[in-house]
Amino acid sequence: MLLSRNLIELDLPAGVTREMAIEVNRRAARWDGIASVEADGTIRFTDSVQEVSERALGMRLTSVSPGEQDAVASEMLERARTA
Numbered sequence: 001m002l003l004s005r006n007l008i009e010l011d012l013p014a015g016v017t018r019e020m021a022i023e024v025n026r027r028a029a030r031w032d033g034i035a036s037v038e039a040d041g042t043i044r045f046t047d048s049v050q051e052v053s054e055r056a057l058g059m060r061l062t063s064v065s066p067g068e069q070d071a072v073a074s075e076m077l078e079r080a081r082t083a
Contacts, residue, residue: 030046033045033046033048033049034046035047040065040066041065041066042063042064042065042066043063043064043065044062044063045061045062045063045064049061050062053076056080056083057076057079057080057083058079058083059075059076059079061076
């Protein structure tokens with residue numbers, strides 16, 4: 001990725017299209033427990049993340065929107081401290 005004050009541009013290897021890069025990242029995200037990322041930036045988690053977060057923290061983490069990430073992270077840390 002190339003960044004400037006007015007532009008963000010992908011810097012992909014020769015032969016790799018934007019669509020190919022998106023698909024590779026979409027597939028790789030599942031390894032991090034991310035099922036999808038919505039257009040508004042909301043992250044939806046895989047079933048395994050939902051199950052583990054419920055078992056470990058007592059909260060089923062299904063999704064996090066951009067405006068709530070700090071609150072969710074704080075709640076997760078607090079629950080982890082008291083678990």
